[in-house]
Amino acid sequence: MSSLQIPAALKDPAASIPAPVPGRRLSTRWISTLTLVTLLSIWWAVTAGGWIEPLFLPAPAAVLEKGWLLATQGYMESTLWQHLSASLGRIGLALGAAILTAIPVGIAIGHNRIARGILDPLIEFYRPIPPLAYLPLIVIWCGIGELSKVLLIYLAIFAPIAIATATGVRTVDPAKLRAAQSLGATRAQLIRHVILPSALPEILTGVRIGLGVGWSTLVAAELIAATSGLGFMVQSAAQFLVTDVVVLGILVIALIAFALEMSLRALQRKLVPWHGQSH
Amino acid sequence: MALLQLERISAQYPGATTPVLADISLTLGPRQLLVALGPSGSGKTSLLNLIAGFVSPSAGRITLDGVPISGPGAERGVVFQDDALLPWQDVLANVAFGLELAGVPRQQREQRAQEMLALVDLAGFGNRRIWQLSGGQKQRVGLARALAADPRLLLMDEPFGALDAFTREQMQELLLQVWRRTEKPVFLITHDIEEAVFLATDLVLLAPNPGQIVERLQLDFGQRYATGESARSIKSDPLFIETREYILAQVFSQRSAAPRQEPA
Structure with missing residues (x-):
């Protein structure tokens, strides 16, 4: 575009027509916003027009109103915040435990041949199994209490973090390792000063993937055996055909997942500013 | 002062039939700048890796001041071809890294790092991030990092190979100044004939x-x-040009002789 404009401008500056103004083109963000607005309008239109029964799809206003009610008075003996904090507490606990164990395990797999031989097949064996497939076994072993749910989420988060860490450790630039060795680094110093920071971008990506998997597992686990939590709220509302609570629950679950992903991306930008830089 | 000795060194990769290096003997002492020049495949980098201790020789002995070398160590500083700096640290922390590993207190090691940065003409660059530096600046940080740990000798693995011609000449001059000021023996490998002739006090040609x-x-x-x-x-001294052309002729005669030569 510019290669066409420049010769024209050189020939006759006065006659330069402001043909395609660069600002006119819609940015990607605007296109996304427009899509959302359009969807909301369609939702509002079909419900306000009475084309769809509120039982199947309540109006946006009704859902919002219900949201307010849930936040202040609650549903199934707990407010929205109590359901939310129950869910967040579970995933937080599982995530903390997974980070504390999966990163050392990943470093061991990536760094040590014997550890890789022992742990790699175990992780690769259970990783592809959908968590809900082994949930019954966990319930048989650990009951239907909090432990089962947290354990299930923990297992779902553990594998992606361990695998990502191992990959990060394996792909450490050998020149950086040699540089540290030639400066007198011991084995422990190599891990602390070179391997861990090198693998940090991969570790954070693993946490992002793990949180995504963990969140969907959490909601699914709460659908089956729980007395609080967002998944429980949606499930019990569905049994009584309280569609507005169902829709609201789904929206809140989606919003939390989105917020988690965004904050982890921000954390990644802050913690590993060198990632993606051509250094 | 440091004295590095290589006695009849051979090296072989596991599984390979011909050795990478055969029967190499070298000494490197005070006020020497030893340049190993050779085409790719002549085992230059293997030679440097042996001295640095990254790999072990299959035969022969390498000693530094009479002590056999086993594994990498801080008394042999290495400058790498692709800087190998740590991007999660700023320039100052990179230069001070060796001292940090040795447990030197922060204030002391940062002061030493500042001195080293000044030595390579990078005073005031301490707070820059690694990715904000040009190629030549990164190599200078790499040199400062190797020097900060106060090694007894300096090993340089094609340190200017990735730089453009102008920067390369500046860096060669900087290296000579640093070499003269620190009086550390330097072992440098390169495939650039002019660079080798300009820098070396002792030049070995590898085939x-x-x-x-x-x-x-x-x-x-x-x-x-x-x-x-x-x-x-x-x-532009005729003697310099003559030496350069002589070595160039040697390299070519080696290359044309190579197919007829049986592996020794």
């Missing part, structure tokens, strides 16, 4: 299959630069 020394020369162009003569006048 491939297997890597062996085919020519040893003692030169004084680097010393002439260190005592104040300008780089341009040295490089």
Whole structure:
């Protein structure tokens, strides 16, 4: 575009027509916003027009109103915040435990041949199994209490973090390792000063993937055996055909997942500013 | 002062039939700048890796001041071809890294790092991030990092190979100044003939299959630069050009002789 404009401008500056103004083109963000607005309008239109029964799809206003009610008075003996904090507490606990164990395990797999031989097949064996497939076994072993749910989420988060860490450790630039060795680094110093920071971008990506998997597992686990939590709220509302609570629950679950992903991306930008830089 | 000795060194990769290096003997002592020059495949990098301790020789002995070398260590500083700096640290922390590993207190090691940065003309760059530096600046940080740990000798693995011609010449001159000021023995490998002739006090020419020394020369162009003569006048000196052409002829004669030569 510019290669066409420049010769024209050189020939006759006065006659330069402001043909395609660069600002006119819609940015990607605007296109996304427009899509959302359009969807909301369609939702509002079909419900306000009475084309769809509120039982199947309540109006946006009704859902919002219900949201307010849930936040202040609650549903199934707990407010929205109590359901939310129950869910967040579970995933937080599982995530903390997974980070504390999966990163050392990943470093061991990536760094040590014997550890890789022992742990790699175990992780690769259970990783592809959908968590809900082994949930019954966990319930048989650990009951239907909090432990089962947290354990299930923990297992779902553990594998992606361990695998990502191992990959990060394996792909450490050998020149950086040699540089540290030639400066007198011991084995422990190599891990602390070179391997861990090198693998940090991969570790954070693993946490992002793990949180995504963990969140969907959490909601699914709460659908089956729980007395609080967002998944429980949606499930019990569905049994009584309280569609507005169902829709609201789904929206809140989606919003939390989105917020988690965004904050982890921000954390990644802050913690590993060198990632993606051509250094 | 440091004295590095290589006695009849051979090296072989596991599974390979021909050795990478065969029967190499070298000494590197005070006020020497030893350049190993050779085409790719002549085992230059293997030779440096042996001295650095990253790999072990299959035969022969490497000693530093009489002590056999086993594994990498801080008394042999290495400057790498692709800087190998740590991007999660700023420039100052990179330079001070060796001292940090050795447990030197922060204030002391940062002061030493500042001195080293000044030595390589990068005073005031301490707070920059690694990715904000140019290629030449990164190599200078790499040199400062190796020097900060106060090694007994300096190993340089094609340190200017990835730089553009202008920067390379500046870096060569900087290296000679640093070499003269620190008085550390330097072992440098390169495939650039002019660079080798300009820098070396002692030049060894390596030939491939297997890597062996085919020519040893003692030169004084680097010393002439260190005592104040300008780089341009040295490089346009007929003697310099003659030496360069002589080595070029040697490299080509090796190359044309190579197919007929049976691996020794």
